[in-house]
Amino acid sequence: MSSFAPASKSSEASSFAYESGKEFFPGIGEIQYKPDSPASDVLCFKYYNPQEVVRGRTMEEWLRFSVCFWHTFRGTGADPFGYPTLCRPWDDQSDSMENAKRRLRAGFEFFKKLGVKYWCFHDRDIAPMGADLKTTNQNLDEMVDLALQLQKETGVKLLWATCNLFAHPVYACGASTNPDAAVFAMAAAQVKKGLEIAKKLGAEGFVFWGGREGYQSLLNTDVKRELNHMGGFFKMVVQYKNKIGFNGQLLIEPKPKEPMKHQYDYDAQTVIAFLKTYNLDKDFKLNIEPNHTSLAGHGYEHDIVVASGYGMLGSIDANTGSPDLGWDTDQFPMDVKNSTLVVKVILEQGGLAPGGLNFDCKVRRESTALEDMFISHIGAMDTFARGLRAADKILDEGVMADAVKERYSSYDSGLGAKIEKGEASLEEMEEFIMSNGFPQPVSGQQEKYESTLNRYV
Template sequence: MTDFFDGIPAICHEGPESDNEFAFRHYNPDEMVMGRRMEDHLRFAAAWWHSFAWPGGDPFGGQTLDRPWFGDTMDHARIKADAAFEMFAILGVPFFCFHDADIRPEGRSFAESLRNFEEIVDYIGRKMETQRTRLLWGTANLFSHRRFMAGAATNPDPDVFAWSAATVKACMDATHRLGGQNYVLWGGREGYETLLNTDLGRERRQAGRFLQMVVDHKHRIGFQGTILIEPKPQEPSKHQYDYDVATVYGFLKDFGLEHEVKVNIEQGHAILAGHSFEHEIALAASLGIFGSIDMNRNDYQSGWDTDQFPDSVPEMARAYYEILRAGGFATGGTNFDAKIRRQSLDPADLILAHVGAMDVCARALKAAAALFRDGALERARAERYAGWETPAAKAMLDTGTLESISASVLSRGIDPQPRSGRQERLENLWNRFA
């Protein structure tokens, strides 16, 4: 136990009229939404790295946060784990996520780092025996250390590839041992800065082979969870090989992995790729690769990935609407890949950031569910494409040729007239709910 969160009560639902800042106004885990508990819809997870490993730096300045677990010993790692599970209990989050480097100190060799990692994984496992919080997913940090400055799987040095493969094996084994429901690969530096020194085709093949090895290992150890790739377009690399959902899907198809791997979509990364969050979710669902989400937001006046906690109900409602349309989460969930601001120094700031974000997501889910139950938006969508449900239209797609279609146009004297897309009407409809 630590005294870091002393004086902060367990957060309970008190309803929208409550003026208690240490209470949920909208997130009620047991509230039924479309026949399912709210907790089971949202599947919240806290991120070990931003909540407990981030020192408060930004591209222009260093550490601002002072935490009792900051240090490079196993004692520090155990204190960090104690504080993490205390926060999980205060918030009542059902899940957490971690990188290997978040939970263990770096050793002087791979073997020492592995011993440190396995020891703290055992420590976390013992804590999980007495608490309800489970592991949503684990992953490996293959981007922070200088050895990864030219990538991990895509590195020109085969020794770095080997180090990375051994690290992922250890993290997958640990995720399996802790009962994790997914394993995520974030290619933080799987990209390039300049084509002047890059063999793009070679690096892409290396990344594909690496992912095939990951999938093979999943089956070898009997891991029943989902393998996820997290798309990101840039930062830190100028161009990432996992740019967005569409790029990842093409990559998976190229290496025969489209039925083995899904995507973990981050709101901030979607924006950096020039998309909306809901676009990426809808596209992934349509391609059959939707898995999980990292919930955060960017500062739209800044040019980098600021990883702020979400604060816009309408924006998040559009994302959850697409998740509901996709049937909801299976093994995935809502991971708060978000950090407090570097001026937010107090333990209470960390708790209240999660409280506010969980309430925003709950309000967004309820708004999305209300519109989905109403059915007006889906009816309007179906009406727009109704012509494609006729036998003639279906036959045109199934067996038509340019010659047969051209003959039909001439014989029927087709002269199609534009029809309104009714965008403003649908936006007004949306705003009635969100």
């Protein structure tokens, strides 16, 4: 993320020199679909064919890929144990507006060459803060004007925007859940501006990730009061969204922990319960990040399945983590089985639009070459293309769906149907067992389902 010093109008890095007007990624052209290319050729798509039709839509329409600006163009490779390693030739590491504009231009060259149709950003990713809110908003307006120009030139659209309500020191104890009402007001003012620029850029959604909406200790926390404040915050958001006529989908992104010990948006079920409790479920859907799902102790696709099952899956931050490490590593998704399970849900619910698959991923600290930025995204896009083809075949043949249907067939008629309709009583259950005796165990056949899935991927 960007720092929070006031923007300067000149670079502070005297040794920096960048030739204006030249390509940011020289030697790399627009990425092509080359299914017969050798395995060593990693600067092309072997599986992702944007115009290939699957189940009546193109791959491009089903997958709706997006590049996140924060990791790809603001990530430095720094970690708690080492200095930045990703030193981009266009970035002088300053907070000047000139530097911000170079980053944005580099971003749109990347989007265009990669062939994605969407991008995502936090407000603070694209524009530095000023000394006060007025100057900060002016900086943002200037950068949004440039973004709008670049969108028109390239045809790349804004999948969704979001506000960084977690990096600034004032948000250390939360934003909408902060015990200081002045901090709540600052967050609300920031989101007001965020909704305005999202509308201007034609964003198809607006995401909230409660990075510090939670607690480190219950000893100093009034949980109910904080949740009430967060509920009230989101109601203000809905009111202002409607007031200005912003038609994008509002989304909440679950995460169980990190940076807080416990975060209020723990997982999909927790967020759905929160939304229903505060009568916000008609206004919001969920943006699911599988790496966060794993941190909650669930399987990779769990939150996607749950959110979709309740009609609440709006978008996906397509990434993965390393379960052996136990923290949020934001790696590029390269597991075809995982992608198949995700895309199967997308197909079953009829697509993700107006959401998409946003690569909330960062190249590894050690992957320092500019071409690594392309290789990582290409690999992930190919992985989801393979998942799309596999999921299409799974649904087309219906073997797994038929097996699941058979497993629950006792609810299709008789006693089971009465249970599902909510028309049964405890007395009837007792009478049934008295008449029919104890039921016999029926095999769940987990290994059969796993083996069947393996035949598709």
